[in-house]
Amino acid sequence: MELKRFEALATQNAHSDRSRPYGESERRVLSHEGFRRAHAEISSWPGYGETPLIDLKGLAQQLDVGKVFYKDEGQRLGLKSFKAIGGAYAVLVILQEYLAAQGITDRVTAGDLIAGKHRALVQQVIVAAATDGNHGRSVAWGAQLFGCQCVIYLHAHVSRARESEIARFGARIVRVKGHYDDSVLACAADCAANGWHLAGDTSNDPGAHVPALIMQGYTLIADEIIGQLENGKPTHVFVQAGVGGLAAAIAAHYWELLGAERPTIVVVEPQRANCVFRSIAAGRPTQVPGDTNTVMACLAAGEVSAPAWVIMRHAVDSVIALPEEAAAEAMRLLASGVAGDPPIVAGESGCAATAGLIAAALDPKLRDLLGIDTQSRIVAIGSEGATDEETYQRIVGRASESVAA
Numbered sequence: 248m249e250l251k252r253f254e255a256l257a258t259q260n261a262h263s264d265r266s267r268p269y270g271e272s273e274r275r276v277l278s279h280e281g282f283r284r285a286h287a288e289i290s291s292w293p294g295y296g297e298t299p300l301i302d303l304k305g306l307a308q309q310l311d312v313g314k315v316f317y318k319d320e321g322q323r324l325g326l327k328s329f330k331a332i333g334g335a336y337a338v339l340v341i342l343q344e345y346l347a348a349q350g351i352t353d354r355v356t357a358g359d360l361i362a363g364k365h366r367a368l369v370q371q372v373i374v375a376a377a378t379d380g381n382h383g384r385s386v387a388w389g390a391q392l393f394g395c396q397c398v399i400y401l402h403a404h405v406s407r408a409r410e411s412e413i414a415r416f417g418a419r420i421v422r423v424k425g426h427y428d429d430s431v432l433a434c435a436a437d438c439a440a441n442g443w444h445l446a447g448d449t450s451n452d453p454g455a456h457v458p459a460l461i462m463q464g465y466t467l468i469a470d471e472i473i474g475q476l477e478n479g480k481p482t483h484v485f486v487q488a489g490v491g492g493l494a495a496a497i498a499a500h501y502w503e504l505l506g507a508e509r510p511t512i513v514v515v516e517p518q519r520a521n522c523v524f525r526s527i528a529a530g531r532p533t534q535v536p537g538d539t540n541t542v543m544a545c546l547a548a549g550e551v552s553a554p555a556w557v558i559m560r561h562a563v564d565s566v567i568a569l570p571e572e573a574a575a576e577a578m579r580l581l582a583s584g585v586a587g588d589p590p591i592v593a594g595e596s597g598c599a600a601t602a603g604l605i606a607a608a609l610d611p612k613l614r615d616l617l618g619i620d621t622q623s624r625i626v627a628i629g630s631e632g633a634t635d636e637e638t639y640q641r642i643v644g645r646a647s648e649s650v651a652a
């Protein structure tokens with residue numbers, strides 16, 4: 248399949264600063280200590296394994312770069328997206344903290360809760376979250392695994408297929424009129440009114456505890472990549488953003504561990520939901536006015552998460568905003584494999600980082616801006632597989648199962 252060129256918009260971060268050490272304000276959100284705690288818990292869960300880092304030699308050749316690696320989060324814990332290690336981790340910590348507040352002084356592990364220890368107390372807890380799909384699936388899965396109740400808020404544009412993927416883990420579904428940001432507000436209001444535990448992945452409070460826990464779960468992805476790459480370090484990481492939690496987690500882990508030697512972080516967004524792009528360009532959180540509906544359904548956020556912004560404001564190097572058609576094209580391209588590359592199942596949002604990489608590497612001005620050359624070793628985060636099978640088949644023209652076979 249020939250690579251198509253798309254007109255992508257790019258902005259550079261005037262505040263990214265390699266000489267700046269990872270500081271206290273960043274460490275209050277994400278830290279190596281927090282990573283170690285998250286890793287100890289998450290790696291003990293049933294079914295946990297590192298997701299593959301796939302060497303795409305054909306794509307690298309066509310883009311005239313040294314290496315392209317695809318981190319396939321479609322393989323994460325059977326939930327088909329990276330979100331599996333964020334929301335469910337927050338549910339676990341919420342339950343641990345709840346039990347501690349009830350006077351349980353022994354440390355309670357994930358294994359204890361899965362085995363049904365403290366079930367009478369745990370099953371009274373209700374966790375709730377708003378979602379475009381994948382975060383809600385993770386929270387619902389975690390609630391079922393650890394034994395508490397769950398309510399998930401979906402806005403009007405979330406597909407029925409995504410709804411049933413969440414409901415199958417026993418969560419109660421609440422439909423909210425409007426967009427993602429409306430569902431976030433409705434969920435927060437109901438949590439406050441009912442005494443439920445909010446397991447949201449976004450907040451306008453930079454010190455918010457739960458979104459930080461969720462991002463801390465995501466830092467495992469960056470750490471796995473370090474272990475999977477021969478010399479441990481990519482030159483560039485392309486990562487897609489909704490509210491920015493994933494991008495912040497990846498950027499923070501490399502910044503804290505590698506300092507000035509960290510890779511260039513390129514965030515990729517839909518042009519229709521470009522809150523990180525606008526915020527980086529303005530130097531402060533900036534909302535997208537109006538409709539953020541996009542085919543990249545899980546990236547349809549109008550506002551950055553404040554805890555993620557604490558990291559992103561200095562750690563994101565550039566942002567690329569994609570036209571709608573770029574995502575569908577990248578899904579088809581990954582499904583067919585470029586010049587002998589293995590076929591990969593990537594959903595509408597999962598392929599966005601690769602779509603951004605292709606748009607940037609084929610554009611001489613963007614190559615220059617991002618410092619991409621024939622020696623670059625680039626990682627593209629594949630954040631999901633076919634999390635909405637109906638949409639996948641409509642865009643790619645065949646079932647995801649037949650692609651991976």
Ligand SMILES: Cc1ncc(COP(=O)(O)O)c(C=O)c1O
Binds near residue numbers: 490491
């Ligand atoms: C598949 C996928 N990719 C990327 C993202 C973006 O993550 P964040 O909202 O943390 O920026 C999401 C968020 O739901 C997602 O589901």
